[in-house]
Amino acid sequence: MNAEIRQFLFESLKVMKYSTADMDDDTVLGPAGADLESLAMAELALRVEDHFGVRFLEDEAEHFAAMTVGEFCAEVARRARIATAT
Template sequence: MSADVVAFTIESLRQMNFDVDGADGGTVFGPAGVDLDSLAVAELALRVEDAYGVKFGEEDMERLAIMTLGEFAADVASRSTSLDGAVK
Protein backbone atom coordinates (compact mmCIF):
# COMPACT_ATOMS: atom_id res chain seq x y z
CA MET A 1 0.00 0.00 0.00
CA SER A 2 2.84 2.42 0.79
CA ALA A 3 4.00 2.51 -2.84
CA ASP A 4 0.43 3.33 -3.90
CA VAL A 5 0.27 6.15 -1.36
CA VAL A 6 3.60 7.57 -2.56
CA ALA A 7 2.38 7.50 -6.18
CA PHE A 8 -0.97 9.06 -5.21
CA THR A 9 0.80 11.75 -3.16
CA ILE A 10 3.20 12.62 -5.97
CA GLU A 11 0.32 12.88 -8.45
CA SER A 12 -1.69 15.01 -5.99
CA LEU A 13 1.26 17.35 -5.50
CA ARG A 14 1.68 17.60 -9.28
CA GLN A 15 -2.01 18.54 -9.59
CA MET A 16 -1.43 21.16 -6.87
CA ASN A 17 1.32 22.64 -9.12
CA PHE A 18 4.34 21.54 -7.09
CA ASP A 19 7.52 20.44 -8.87
CA VAL A 20 7.78 16.75 -8.02
CA ASP A 21 10.05 15.62 -10.85
CA GLY A 22 12.40 13.07 -9.35
CA ALA A 23 10.43 12.82 -6.11
CA ASP A 24 10.50 9.49 -4.30
CA GLY A 25 9.99 8.06 -0.81
CA GLY A 26 12.97 10.02 0.53
CA THR A 27 11.72 13.41 -0.64
CA VAL A 28 10.77 15.70 2.24
CA PHE A 29 7.66 17.85 2.32
CA GLY A 30 9.51 20.73 4.00
CA PRO A 31 11.86 23.43 2.66
CA ALA A 32 14.61 20.96 1.75
CA GLY A 33 12.24 19.17 -0.63
CA VAL A 34 8.80 19.99 -1.99
CA ASP A 35 8.47 23.02 0.32
CA LEU A 36 4.79 22.69 1.25
CA ASP A 37 3.22 25.53 3.20
CA SER A 38 0.54 24.89 5.82
CA LEU A 39 -2.33 25.29 3.35
CA ALA A 40 -0.77 22.81 0.94
CA VAL A 41 -0.27 20.30 3.78
CA ALA A 42 -3.95 20.67 4.70
CA GLU A 43 -5.06 20.23 1.07
CA LEU A 44 -2.87 17.16 0.65
CA ALA A 45 -4.22 15.69 3.89
CA LEU A 46 -7.80 16.19 2.64
CA ARG A 47 -7.02 14.50 -0.67
CA VAL A 48 -5.48 11.53 1.13
CA GLU A 49 -8.37 11.36 3.62
CA ASP A 50 -10.83 11.18 0.72
CA ALA A 51 -8.82 8.59 -1.20
CA TYR A 52 -7.85 6.28 1.67
CA GLY A 53 -10.54 6.84 4.31
CA VAL A 54 -8.11 8.02 6.99
CA LYS A 55 -8.35 11.08 9.22
CA PHE A 56 -5.75 13.66 10.20
CA GLY A 57 -6.33 16.01 13.11
CA GLU A 58 -5.07 19.57 13.45
CA GLU A 59 -2.36 18.27 15.76
CA ASP A 60 -1.02 16.12 12.88
CA MET A 61 -0.48 18.96 10.40
CA GLU A 62 2.83 20.25 11.80
CA ARG A 63 4.24 16.73 12.00
CA LEU A 64 3.14 15.93 8.44
CA ALA A 65 4.95 19.01 7.12
CA ILE A 66 8.36 17.62 8.13
CA MET A 67 7.89 14.02 6.95
CA THR A 68 9.34 12.39 3.87
CA LEU A 69 6.99 10.93 1.28
CA GLY A 70 7.91 7.46 2.52
CA GLU A 71 7.18 8.33 6.15
CA PHE A 72 3.88 9.88 5.13
CA ALA A 73 2.92 6.77 3.12
CA ALA A 74 3.76 4.51 6.07
CA ASP A 75 1.68 6.73 8.37
CA VAL A 76 -1.29 6.57 5.99
CA ALA A 77 -0.96 2.77 5.70
CA SER A 78 -0.83 2.47 9.49
CA ARG A 79 -3.91 4.65 9.92
CA SER A 80 -5.77 2.68 7.26
CA THR A 81 -4.89 -0.63 8.93
CA SER A 82 -5.99 0.59 12.34
CA LEU A 83 -9.44 1.58 11.01
CA ASP A 84 -10.67 -1.94 10.35
CA GLY A 85 -7.77 -4.31 10.92
CA ALA A 86 -7.00 -4.75 7.23
CA VAL A 87 -5.16 -2.54 4.80
CA LYS A 88 -7.60 -1.04 2.32
Protein backbone atom coordinates in the same frame (compact mmCIF):
# COMPACT_ATOMS: atom_id res chain seq x y z
CA MET B 1 -0.05 -0.27 -0.15
CA ASN B 2 2.82 2.24 0.17
CA ALA B 3 3.29 2.27 -3.61
CA GLU B 4 -0.39 3.10 -4.11
CA ILE B 5 -0.19 5.86 -1.51
CA ARG B 6 3.01 7.26 -3.05
CA GLN B 7 1.42 7.31 -6.51
CA PHE B 8 -1.66 9.10 -5.15
CA LEU B 9 0.56 11.54 -3.26
CA PHE B 10 2.56 12.43 -6.38
CA GLU B 11 -0.60 12.73 -8.53
CA SER B 12 -2.16 15.01 -5.91
CA LEU B 13 0.95 17.18 -5.75
CA LYS B 14 0.95 17.55 -9.54
CA VAL B 15 -2.71 18.63 -9.46
CA MET B 16 -1.72 21.12 -6.74
CA LYS B 17 0.98 22.50 -9.11
CA TYR B 18 4.02 21.07 -7.31
CA SER B 19 6.82 19.44 -9.26
CA THR B 20 7.53 15.85 -8.27
CA ALA B 21 10.39 15.34 -10.75
CA ASP B 22 13.12 15.36 -8.09
CA MET B 23 11.08 13.77 -5.30
CA ASP B 24 11.66 10.33 -3.83
CA ASP B 25 11.02 8.56 -0.52
CA ASP B 26 13.76 10.61 1.19
CA THR B 27 12.33 14.01 0.18
CA VAL B 28 11.03 16.02 3.14
CA LEU B 29 7.53 17.34 2.48
CA GLY B 30 8.01 20.74 4.12
CA PRO B 31 10.39 23.66 3.49
CA ALA B 32 13.50 21.49 3.72
CA GLY B 33 12.50 19.51 0.61
CA ALA B 34 9.30 19.64 -1.43
CA ASP B 35 8.57 23.06 0.11
CA LEU B 36 4.88 22.42 0.85
CA GLU B 37 3.40 25.29 2.84
CA SER B 38 0.95 24.68 5.68
CA LEU B 39 -2.09 25.32 3.46
CA ALA B 40 -0.76 22.83 0.88
CA MET B 41 -0.13 20.26 3.63
CA ALA B 42 -3.72 20.71 4.82
CA GLU B 43 -5.05 20.24 1.28
CA LEU B 44 -2.89 17.16 0.78
CA ALA B 45 -4.11 15.72 4.10
CA LEU B 46 -7.74 16.24 3.03
CA ARG B 47 -7.12 14.55 -0.31
CA VAL B 48 -5.49 11.57 1.45
CA GLU B 49 -8.29 11.40 4.02
CA ASP B 50 -10.95 11.31 1.32
CA HIS B 51 -9.15 8.76 -0.83
CA PHE B 52 -7.89 6.32 1.81
CA GLY B 53 -10.52 6.77 4.53
CA VAL B 54 -8.04 7.89 7.18
CA ARG B 55 -8.32 10.88 9.51
CA PHE B 56 -5.78 13.44 10.64
CA LEU B 57 -6.02 15.98 13.45
CA GLU B 58 -5.88 19.65 12.47
CA ASP B 59 -2.57 20.24 14.23
CA GLU B 60 -0.79 17.34 12.52
CA ALA B 61 0.01 19.26 9.30
CA GLU B 62 3.08 20.83 10.91
CA HIS B 63 4.29 17.37 11.96
CA PHE B 64 3.78 16.04 8.43
CA ALA B 65 5.89 18.85 6.99
CA ALA B 66 8.90 17.38 8.83
CA MET B 67 8.26 13.89 7.40
CA THR B 68 9.79 12.43 4.28
CA VAL B 69 7.59 11.10 1.49
CA GLY B 70 8.38 7.57 2.64
CA GLU B 71 7.51 8.32 6.28
CA PHE B 72 4.24 9.99 5.28
CA CYS B 73 3.26 7.04 3.07
CA ALA B 74 4.05 4.61 5.90
CA GLU B 75 1.93 6.65 8.33
CA VAL B 76 -1.03 6.74 5.91
CA ALA B 77 -0.70 2.96 5.38
CA ARG B 78 -0.63 2.40 9.16
CA ARG B 79 -3.75 4.51 9.67
CA ALA B 80 -5.52 2.80 6.76
CA ARG B 81 -4.84 -0.62 8.33
CA ILE B 82 -6.26 0.62 11.64
CA ALA B 83 -9.32 2.13 9.91
CA THR B 84 -10.14 -1.11 8.11
CA ALA B 85 -9.58 -3.21 11.26
CA THR B 86 -12.22 -1.35 13.28
